Amino acid sequence: MGFRGTAIWSAVPFQGRGVVIPSPLESVSLSVVIFLVTAAAAPLLKSRQASLINIAFSASAIASVIAAFAGFNAVATGAVETMVLPVGLPDLPFYLRLDATSGFFVTVTAVLVFFVSIYSIGYLKGFIGHPAGLAGQRKVTSLAVFYCLFVAGMLMVVLADDAYFFMISWELMAAASYFLVVFEDENKEARRAAFIYLLIAHVGAILILLSFGVMAGLSGGFENFNGYTFSAMRASHIPGVWKAAAFFLSFFGFAAKAGVVPLHVWLPEAHPVAPTNVSALMSGVMLKVAVYGMVRVSFDLLHVSDWRMGGVVLVMGLVSAxxxxxxxxMQVDLKRLLAYSSIENVGIILVCLGLAMIFKSFDMTALASLSLVAGLYHITNHAMFKGLLFMGAGAVMHSTHERNMERMGGLIHRMPQTAVFFLVGCLSxxxxxxxxxxxxxWLLFQAFLLSPSFPTPLLNLIIPLGAALVALTAALSARCFVKVFGVVFLGRWRGQHDTTVNETGLEMRGAMGxxxxxxxxxxxxxxFFIGWIDAIPRELVGGRVSETASEFGWLWLTPVAAERASYSxxxxxxxxxAVVAAAYLLTRIPRAGVRRAPVWDCGFEKITPRMQYNSTSFAMPLRRIFGFLLSVRETVRPSGADPAFPKRLTYRLKIRDRIWHGCYMPVADASFWIARRFGRLQHGRIQIYLLYSFATLILLLVFA
Amino acid sequence: MENGFAAQITGVLAALILLTAFALLVQRRIYGLLHIFAWQGLFLSISAAVVGYSTGLRHLYISSALTLALKVFALPYILYVLIHRLKIQKEVEEVVNIPTTMLIGIALVIFSYHLTSPVRELSTLMTRSTLAVALATVMLGLLMMITRRNAVTQIIGFLSLENGLFFAATSATYGMPLVVELGVALDILIAAFIFGIFFFQIRTTFDSLDIKEMEKLKEED
Incomplete structure (x- = not known):
């Protein structure tokens, strides 16, 4: 098939010598094969950990470059390519398909995997330790194996074109990521987090399976398997109620994976305990694969055309954000904070998707494609900056051996380059x-602001409210990352020992760069980016943004019309x-040198680094304002003979996830209660068990 | 006439099988149990041969031979060796006392006759009246498993239950297909080996074959 993207492939040197240039789908499949082969071959290098890391992660980096180029081409050309693999069960082959949407997700995934693979080469060397010191030494074979399987699973999910292959890939991804989360399995916290993750992943997978069941049954009949391909689902017209059922089942199934409130509880548990390169991938792309599922099912397979569905997505997105x-x-654990921030970003992506569904159901294709483009743009951005921030957090933890921000500080002096990269991530x-x-x-706000009045009063209420909440979220997230950067990199070191803290290795800095x-x-x-993804809104909502967006050339972005809004x-x-340069010149030129003098200590002589403004104190005002939404327990207890002049103050702050205690604990308690009741049936006496079967047999014989 | 005679013989054999099933419930000595079990197998084998002769179904002869080999000689021998090696107490310990067990057994037989009465009216097979006995044997085997405490007696109860099933198969449908028959025979043999291994394991773990010891295996509250 001829397409514009061939230009990029012709850059490959062996072109023109009779070598068949693989098509995008073949290239992505090749990349999946490389990942699978690497996973299979990694155990062979078990005894040579250093070369294992180099080889496995270099192979992943190469495979992800192949996939990224192929995905890029697929999006740029907008061509649809399909393939049938003669594997699977008899009469149920695997169908693969690469269109612009899956190409986009392949590209995002592969680009971040490329960065993270380079990063991992440096990061994992910390696990195997130096040959001299035994402390912290650890085999990373399983990590390499499951890392490759995990990435292969994600790429396969995106390529799948039938429900069967999709579920297999989905489960491969879930299982591999479970083993990655539980990598440090001597840690009780890690085992617990991984269990919760697996549990919620399975609940989600069941919902997705049911949704596919509904769609397959209604499109191909319940007597045969003809409906299991996505093309059959796409072609069929599913009646209203069943459509809603399939939509909500799949939405909540994918939401469990994407970490949408209230199905998010696994996310802040799993991310902190997983190795950082894994958290970067899970947060950066695995959540996006779940979003891909939502996009695929709701826009492509079900052709959602009811504003109420979009409304639910919008509201869930707002709540999550x-x-x-x-x-x-409220967090003091750096990785936990980033995990919660991922929930917020997924929320924003859902707001975009929800708006796109609402606009689409009222046939406003221009606005629908604008919101969809905003969503896709945010998906890419979040993959990049959250990957960057997790990599930065990993670098910090790698050097400081500390996860708690309250014991960091002043790292900009020790790790200047990491600090710059982390600052870029924070600003983004x-x-x-x-x-x-x-x-x-900004694109999302444009979609909100340009939305006309709708025939339903409820939407007219939700949309302005949504815009306000998104604005609030943006402001809070800026505050959150001011806190992160300020507490971690600025000020002075709060921890115990800082002699070991120094800049990280070249691979890690390179990846962050x-x-x-x-x-x-x-x-x-x-x-350029909007022009590149132009095929996706055209394919999914039947509109396009790129023409109006690039009306004034590449310098100015004008999503709808120049007189409404533009940004360069x-x-x-x-x-x-210019401002920074001017400020620098103005401050530097007149006064040569910086005067160093003691800090004014307000008359209190013994100032220690622990008296700095810290993460908890920075969040205090918001804790007061929004405390009713969270479950905050704060106690201050003076100790000493006279309470008016306490010798010591004990400050205790406990912030718990209200949803965990409100929704999950009752279910867990109830199931334990029921299990205990049933446990009474277990006496350990075989005679009693036989009596159960005997009594059942007699009863059935009497009443049957 | 021939069929009538065969039916008579089958009836007698059914009665003998039922008798042995009760005898298993009553017997207090373990070696005695083995003998009774072997007798039950013998009656079963003869009844299969008789049914096979009178109906002309050849494969029933094979079933009969298999039963003879396995249930009359092989299994009792294996169990005998096991008991001998493990030096099991010769007395059977029961949970419910024997007269009560007998009364429950009688009730079960009546229940089986009541249950199979519609089948006896509808069926045209010459062996139809023995279905009730087969069902009763199954239930008596189960009853034996419930009321005995020693692991070996439980196994004998299980094997007698299986005998009942086999008898039900010959009496209700003139035997199962040969493949199934062979499979079941093989299963029984393998089961006997697995039991043997388990006995040694239980013995080494609990120092006894009294399955009361296994009550410790339940979940703690």
């Missing part, structure tokens, strides 16, 4: 121009650079 960022603000996630987070949130560059590039050149990242960037 606000709750996610509020919880993130806080949606500040000229970085990428701003563009996608790539990701930071991607954040900047996506922020500066939004017009390069101009803003140039302005910022």
């Amino acid at each position: 606000v709750m996610g960022i509020l919880y993130a603000l 996630i806080s949606a500040l121009p000229p970085f990428n987070g701003f563009v996608s949130e 790539f990701a930071a560059f991607a954040c900047l590039a996506l922020g500066l050149l939004p017009v 990242a390069p101009v803003v960037f140039a302005g910022i650079l």
Whole structure:
């Protein structure tokens, strides 16, 4: 098939010598095969851990580059390519399909996997330790194996074109990530987190399976398996009630994986205990694969055309965004904070998708495609900056051996380059121009602001409210990351021992540098990006943004019309650079040298680094304002003879996830209660068990 | 006439099988149990041969031979060796006392006759009247498993239950297909080996074959 993207493939040197250039789908399949082969071959190098890390993760990096190029081409051309694999059960072959939507997700996944694979080479060397020191030494074979399987699973989910292959890939992804979460299995916390993760993943998988069952049954009949391919589902017209059932089943199934409130509880547990490169992938792309599932099912297979479905998605997204960022603000564990922030970002993505569904159901294709583009843009951005932030957090933890932010501080002096990359990530996630987070949130606000009045009063209420909540979320997330950067990198070191803290290795810094560059590039050149993904809104909602967006060339982004709104990242960037340069010159030139003097200590002589403004104190005002949404228990207990002059103050702060205690604990308690009741049937006496069967037999014989 | 005579013989054999089933319930000595079990197998084998002769179904002869080999010689021998090796107490310990067990057994037989009465009216097979006995044997085997405490007696109860099933198969449908028959025979043989291994394991773990010891295996509250 001829397509524009061939230009990129012709850059491959052996082109033109009779070598068949693989098509995008073949390339992605090749990449999956490389991942699977690497996973199979990794145990052979078990005894040589250092070369295992180098080889396995270099292979992953190469495979992800192949997949990224192929996915890029598939999106750029908008061509649809299919393949049938003669494996699987008899008469149920695996169908593969690469269209613009799956190509987009392949690209996002592969690009982040590329960064993280490079990062892992440096990061995992910390696990195997130095040959001299035994402390912290650990085999990483299983990590390498499941890492490759995990990535292969994600790519296969995106390529799948039938329910059967989709579920197999989905479960491969879930199982592999379970083993990655439980990698440090001597740790009780890790086992618990992994169990919760597996549990919720399975609940989600059951819902997805049921949804596919409904769709397959209604499109191909319940007597045969003809309906199990996505093409059959796509072609069929499912009646209203069943459509809603299939939609909500699949939505909640995918929501469990994407970490949407209230199905998010596994996420803040699993991310902190997993190795950081894994958290980066789980947060950066695995959540996006779940979003891919939502997009695929609701836009492509079910052709959702009821605003109420979009409304539910919108409201769930808003709740996730606000709750996610509020919880993130309260955290002191760096990775846990990032995990909650992922919940917030998934919420924003869902808001975009929900808006797209609402607009689509009222046939406003331009706005629908604008919201969809905003969502896809945010998916890419979140993959990049959250990957970057997790990698940065891993670098910090790698050097400080500390997860608690209250014991960090002043790292900008020790790790200047990591600090710069982390700052880029913080600025991006806080949606500040000229970085990428701003563009996608700005597009989302445009979609909100341009939305006309709807025939239903409920929507007219929700949409402005939603815009306000998204604005609140953006502001809170900026505050959250001011806190992170300030507490971790600025100020002075709060911990016990800081002699060991120094800059991380070249691979890790390189990977973070790539990701930071991607954040900047996506922020500066939004017009190119929107032009690139043009095929997706055309395919899914039947509209396009790129024509109006690039009306004024690559410099100005004008989503709908220039007189309504326009944004030029390069101009803003140039302005910022000019201001910074001017400020630098103005402060530097007149006074040569910096005067160093003791800090004014308010008359209190013994100032220690622990008296700095810290993470908990930074979040205090918000804890007061939004405390009713969280479950906060704060106690201050003076000790000493006279309470008026206490010798010591004990401050205890406990913030718990209200949803965990409100929704999950009752279910868990009830199931334990029932299990205990049933446990009484167990006496341990064979005679009694036989009596049960005997009595059942007699009863059945009498009454049957 | 021939059929009538065969039916008579089958009836007698059914009565003998029922008698042995009761004898298993009554017998207090373990070696005695083995003998009775072997007798039950013998009656079963003869009845299969008689049914096979009178109906002309050849494969029933094979079933009969298998039963003879396995249930009359092989299994009792294996169990005998086991008991000998494990030096099991010769007395059978029961949970419910024997007269009560007998009364329950009689009730079960009456129940089986009551239950199979509609079948006896509908069926045209010459062996139809023995279905009730087969069902009763199954239930008596189960009853034996419930009321005995020693692991070996439980196994004998289980094997007698299986005898009942086999008898039900010959009496209700003139035997199962040969493949199934062979499979079941093989299963029984394998089961006997597994029991043997388990006995040694239980013995080494609990120092006794009294399955009361296994009550410890339940979940703690």
